[in-house]
Amino acid sequence: MATIENRSRFVVSVKNKDEYYREFPFTNRDAADEYCAWLETEKGYKAKLKQKEDSFFVRIRQTGYPLFQKTFKSLEDADTAIARIEAERKSGVFIDYTKAHNVTFEHLLKRYIEEEGPKHKGWEKSQKYKFKGWLADLEGQTTKGVKEKDGSDKPRQAVMRVPSSEIQWMRKPFTAIETEDIEGYIDERLEVVEPATVDREIDCLRAVFTVATKVWKYRLVENPMEAVRRPKYFNERDRRLKQDEHQRLLDSAFEEDKKRSVDLRVEELMALDREAAQHLPTKYKKKLLVKAALEQCRKVAEQNYIHIPLFETFVNFQIMTAARRGEALQLNWADVDFEKRSAYIAETKNGQPRSLPLRGDLVEQLKELPQCEGGVFPITAAHLRKAWDRILERAKITDLRIHDLRHEGISQVAETAKFSLIDLQKFSGHRDVRMLLRYAHLCTTHMAHKLDEAFSSEISVTVHRGRKRLKLAEVARISQAEASSSNVIPLFGKDAA
Incomplete structure (x- = not known):
């Protein structure tokens, strides 16, 4: 009715x-x-x-x-x-279509945060903050830089990112959103962030549209995301270690390990002094005792510390296994098998577990690390980032990222001319072999050797106008054999009949 x-x-x-x-x-x-x-x-x-x-x-x-x-x-x-x-x-x-007409994109965004987002890998690390940032921008709760007040008693939240003003379309009915609305937001973002960042944000928007239309059944006559034009960019890095950079990197990592090992030894020696300082009546006396003990303990630690080659091993591990940074930091000793020379990574970027092959010299380096319970490299990503900056500064190396070591490792394996692209895929852990096409030129020599092996046993002949002709190499070989044979009667020449 x-x-x-x-x-x-x-x-x-x-x-x-x-x-x-x-x-x-x-x-x-x-x-x-x-x-x-x-x-x-x-x-x-x-x-x-x-x-x-x-x-x-x-x-x-x-x-x-x-x-x-x-x-x-x-x-x-x-x-x-x-x-x-x-x-x-x-x-x-x-x-x-009325279901989609009666809801706004803002409502769908909130529902996605509650229901779908937590199911995705990497949600807590980065994506959640992007979605909540959109909601905060809609409410006008963020401002770039220091905290300010917007007329109310509550100051707006200060953020490092630049708040967006081209997102009011998120409050339109879902059916009323147009491609121009989304591209207006893209144009604004391209003025303040890199195209790669905008491209990832488009992926987030597309995820909400996909779930809303296909899972939650908010029907649209035409999905505006399908016509959105992505920004064009090329951010593929090809940074390789040059000349003696590898050795300089290891030498600098050794110095960083020395500093870390001394600091660990100092903390061991300072345990009793810190406990004694807790019983002193004033903060001044506590600080005075700790300062004096720290100087003394550091002198002792520099003489009897145990060197732990953590960062030096980490650099070689990244190159020799081509592991991603996150994979290396999450690796536990329980997942390392020295007999099988493998390291099992339970969670990778593409969601599939894999085993890293360990070269013999890398196994020896790993055995030098303290094999306690927990991680092989017991440091956080933030700690590693700061240490990496110090290592590069000490080694006088510029524009080198930790992920570049992975690229270096894959390139070195490809340059050996002993592995195919399929072998490289197994080594690198890429889910799609197309990601390895950038290394294809390094496998050319390997392919040439394979071609020689495949066709070396075949008769070396060519066909010209229906007649088989021997190649020049075959002609020379036969001629040489005839010249050395005394039973051959020449068909041409002065003595020919």
């Missing part, structure tokens, strides 16, 4: 008296009647009351179908919609 209700506003007007013009909500007819009565009794004017025709609410109830409710701008549009829906339901092709 379909019903149409006029929900347009009521209008009260007086001829030639625009100052008495008033509008009332469709739910407040009594107030409009009272105003008309007041104009007639108090002012002596004859008021005219009428209802506009720009808002018609349609409700369709039918057994076996969800409740349909939508507002149209004209009675003709409402009648057309009812006729179309009834015909589509009768033929079994009806698609309900």
